[in-house]
Amino acid sequence: MTEFTKLTADGPIRHLMLDAPQRRNALNLPMLREIAEAVRTVAADDEARALVVSGAGKAFCAGADLNTMFGDIDRRPAEIREDLKRVYASFLGIKDLTIPTIAAVGGVAVGAGVNIALACDIVIAGPRAKFALTFAEIGLHPGGGSSWFLTRRMGTGRAMCALLGAEVLDAGQAYETGLATRLADDPLAEATSLARLYARRDPALVRDLKRAVQMSQAADLDTVLEFESWAQASAVTKPRFQEYMADFLK
Structure with a gap:
């Protein structure tokens, strides 16, 4: 029985909702334990093909x-x-999932709430979304992977500026700086639509594609080419590509 989160299934899509709207989905220790358990459940679910993370009510996570x-x-x-390391681990398991993960941010995300969104592969921001990077304003060093996520999405200088300035980015600013992947009037609907699309892909293809993109953040070209050549050669032997080739050659 969960009190602060809801994990539901919609065919191959899994929806994880932070569900404490009366406190704008602020994270306490019981809620973090529920998030960690939900992520473990999804990781062990062979039928899961994509995960959408959202927040109940007006906020994503305060x-x-x-x-x-x-x-x-x-x-x-x-x-x-x-x-703190145990707290971080509660939600950073999202980053390690081999299926696509999509954050639907319809309202404010603050501090660790931004981290939860950024642990996802894709961030969809709605018109009312705000990303508050306000650690420094309250005398607190960023945590939970914040500096790592922001640097990779925004670049070193922009991440430094955002964190030192304790900036609050609206949806448009988040998109312009790379923090958000897409803008949508209904971020949950857009995230679900993308999840359905990704869920149709071969799971092995998705797993390897995610690994290649993640590897590319730190590895040199030769290392990535070694992996890509193996993954592409494997894909050639799979039914989906062979069916395409058969149609192409008709």
């Missing part, structure tokens, strides 16, 4: 519930750090 997230802040930093 970030961490600071009343409970850090525990006793008079502890040594080393002790707090160990707890």
Whole structure:
């Protein structure tokens, strides 16, 4: 029984909704445990072909519930750090899924809420979406992969500017800087439509494609070519491509 999240199935698509609208889906420890369990469930689900992540109500996720997230802040930093690493792991499992993951951001995402969106492969921003990178404004260093995600999506200089400035980006700014992948009047409908499209792809093809793109962030061209040549050669032997070739050659 879950109290703060909903994981539902729609054919091959899985929907994970943050479901605490009365507090704008702010993250407390029980909610983080539910997110982690939902991600493990999806990872173990052989029928799952895509995951859509959204927030109930007007917000996507208002970030961490600071009343409970850090525990006793008079502890040594080393002790707090160990707890934080467990918090990060609660949602960063989304990044490791081998199926496409899509965030539907219809309202505000703050701090760790932005991280949850950015852990997804694709971010769809609606007209009311806002991405609040306000760590520095409250004297807090970014966490949960924030600097890593933002640097890869926005570039070093733009990520530095956004974090030092504690910027709040609207949907258009998020799209222009690369934080958001697409804009949509109805981000959940758009995310679901993309999920249906991706779910029709061969799962092995999707898995290898995700790996190639992720690898390309750090690997050199020769390393990526080694993987691509193996993955493409494997795809050639699969029914979908062979059916296409048979039609092409008619």
